[in-house]
Amino acid sequence: MARITSLAEAIAANIHDGDTVALEGFTHLIPHAACHEIIRQGRKSLTLIRMTPDLVYDQMIGMGCVxxxxxxxxxxxxxxxxHRFRDAVEKQWPLPxxxxxxSxxxxxxAYEAGAAGQPxxxxxxxxxxxxxxxxxxxxxxxCPFTGEQLAAIPAHRPDVAVIHAQRADKAGNVMIEGVLGVQKEAVLASKRSVVTVEEIVDELPARSLNAVVLPHWTVGAIAAVPGGAFPSYAQGYYPRNNSFYKQWDDIAKDRDSFHAWMKANVLDKGPEAFAQYAGTRHAAAE
Amino acid sequence: MADYKPTEMMTIAAARSLKNDDICFVGIGQPSAACNLARLTHAPDITLIYESGTLGTKPTVLPLSIGDGELCETALTTVSVPEMFRYWLQGGRIKVGFLGGAQIDKYANLNTTVVGPYDKPKVRLPGGGGAPEIATSCGEIFIIMAQGKRSFVDKLDFVTSIGHVSGGDSRQKLGVKTKGPTKLITDLAIFAPDPETREMTVVSIHPGVTREQIQDNTGWTVKFAAQVEETPAPTARELEVLRELHARTARAHAAA
Structure with a gap:
């Protein structure tokens, strides 16, 4: 059952050392603020699942959480x-x-199988x-019917799914629009979930009859963190900051410059630092 | 003749390979430039699909990532990623898939996983992403890669996605029914599989390029088809549209 809380409380209550955690968002709606909070709270020995590790996992790997x-x-x-992912694989830094x-x-x-409760x-x-x-x-x-050889892998059943969405209502129903990725599947496949949103509204706005909504009874903790997907994007709120993705190449290339950036922008900051990136809601096609 | 770069020739040759009624699975970088150039020139009705779930997208600038917002805003519809891979890719609805890689061999098998041994890699590359199933599920595959001895190798360090495996009918023997790589477009030439051996063979050489240059940038002994054509040079319009696309893209990415 959804509970609206602060991001710090949501992470503290739901993510523990050694957990299997899936932060999802396929290019769009990547939960950067939640990633920073996990790092600030010093989580260790995590098993991280994600299709495209991206900057969030580069940061968590480089900070020794994984x-x-x-x-x-x-x-x-x-x-x-x-570069932090490569350094860990190639030189076991900071940890193997x-x-x-x-693929x-x-x-x-595997996410879909997890959501469907299949093994x-x-x-x-x-x-x-x-x-x-x-x-x-x-x-x-x-295949018992045709004899064809098919690949099989275990379903993903994370302890916790962490996603970012455009909005939730006060009851905790969560709405996602745009590039959907595997977030719905990740939440339904997981034991617990943390959802950050651009805004919490009284009622979800007018929407398509087939809009993607996670009902409040499928969601765990919800925290409003405007701008919380930056430098990824939130369709209808702010665009992907492609120039930051290019800057990250230089920041992360070197261990010292990486640590300096993480200290200044993550360890010494809080979720409210993301507010400067938040846009105001506008129609998706603008 | 207009002045142009070898990579422009490569993108333009790749764009020409696409038809107006193609349904195309697009990768980021060179494939995305080639597919959108085709859409902006001779193939305005081409269906472009990016693995983020965007079906029939028409971006005005090239996306930096596979899921930039503009892909979604200009798409006919956007589906979830599991649906993308299950119904659309693995369902066999895509005619042409584009791939590239860090390493390729003469049967157009690709490595995007590691340089060196898997457990102790010299270079850890991003990995397969969609490629292992794109390579076997799309009707046919076009590969775009700039040539060089480090990338065109005799033996791959790791087979991320298959082309013609070990040649002959080895691909079919694995139970794969799709055609695999039918074109390899480089900055020097166009290769196509030999009808019998399935080895990638030079069928067209870009203007001003020599056979020696092609061999010097390939880690195996290159085979040339009996009849080798010269790739027509880029037209003024092709170059203009491609350069405008790149300029628009650079402005957009710098601004955001």
């Missing part, structure tokens, strides 16, 4: 490497990082490539 990463594409989109590597199709299927995801995939040789959790199953 034991294992379950993922399918670990880069800075359109820019290049995630265990990898469980998949996008596999990860998307595994079955799909036509991984044919001929080397990933099954390095990931023992990729197995195969024979």
């Amino acid at each position: 034991k294992k990463l379950v993922f399918s594409w670990g880069g800075n989109p359109g820019v290049g490497s995630l 990082l265990e990898l469980e590597e998949h 996008h199709a596999a990860m998307a299927n 595994c995801a079955i799909f036509r995939g991984y044919i001929g490539g080397d990933l099954p040789k390095v990931n023992p959790r990729i197995k195969h199953i024979t």
Whole structure:
């Protein structure tokens, strides 16, 4: 049942050392403010699941929060490497990082299987490539009807899903618009969830009859953090800050400049620092 | 003839490979530039699909990421990522998929995972993303990659996504029914699979490029088709549209 709270309380109550956590958002609505709060609270030994690790996991890996990463594409989109992720894999800095590597199709299927309460995801995939040789959790199953060999991987069942959405109403119903990613599946697959939103409104506004809404009884903690997806974006509120994604390449390349940035912008700040990036709501097509 | 860069020739040659009725799964970078150039020139009705779930998108600038807001705002509709991969990609509804990589071999298998051993990589690359299933689910695959000895290698460090596997009918023997890589477009030439061996073979050389240059930038002994054409040079209009697209994109990304 949804509970509206502060971000600090939401993270403290829901994310513990050693948990399996999925921060989702496919380019859009990436929960940056929640990521910063997890780092500030000093969580350790997390297993992180995410299709595209992106800057949020680069930051958590570089700050030593992470034991294992379950993922399918670990880069800075359109820019290049995630340097903290690479440093951990190539030089075990600051800690060794265990990898469980998949393809996008596999990860998307595994979230869906988790949401559906199934033990595994079955799909036509991984044919001929080397990933099954390095990931023992990729197995195969024979279709009982056709005899076709299909790939199977365990369903994702995170302890906690963390997402950012445009808005929630006072009852805790959460509405998501635009590029949807796998957030709905991630929340439904998880035992607990933390949702940050641009705003909490009395009632959800006029919407399509098929709008994506997570009912309040499927959601855990909700915190209003305007601007909380920056430098990712919130459709209808503010655009993706592509120039920051390019700047991150330089910030993260070097261990010292990374730490200086994290101290100034994360450790010494709070969620309210994101408010400066928040836009005011406008029609999606503007 | 207009002055142009080898990468412009590469993007333009890739754009020309696309038809007006194609349904195309677009990757970020070179593929995105080629697909949008095709849409802005000879293929205005082409359906472009990005893996963020945007179906039939018409961006005015190139997205930096696979899910920039403009892709969604200009799309016919946007579906969730599981639906994208299950119904649209794996359902076999996409005719052309674009791929690139850090390494390619002569059968157009691709590596985007690691340089060096998987457990102790010299360079950890981003990984497969959508590629393993794009490579087998799309009707056919076009690959865009600039040539060089470090990227065009005799043996891949890791097979992220398959092309023609070990040649001949080895791809079909894995149970894959789609065509695989039918074109490899580089900054020097266009390769296509040999009908028998499936080895990627030079079928067209870009203007001013020599066979020696192609060989010097390839880590295996390059085969040339019996009849090798010269790629037509970029037209003034192709160059103008491509450069305007890149200029618009640079302005937009600097502003945001």
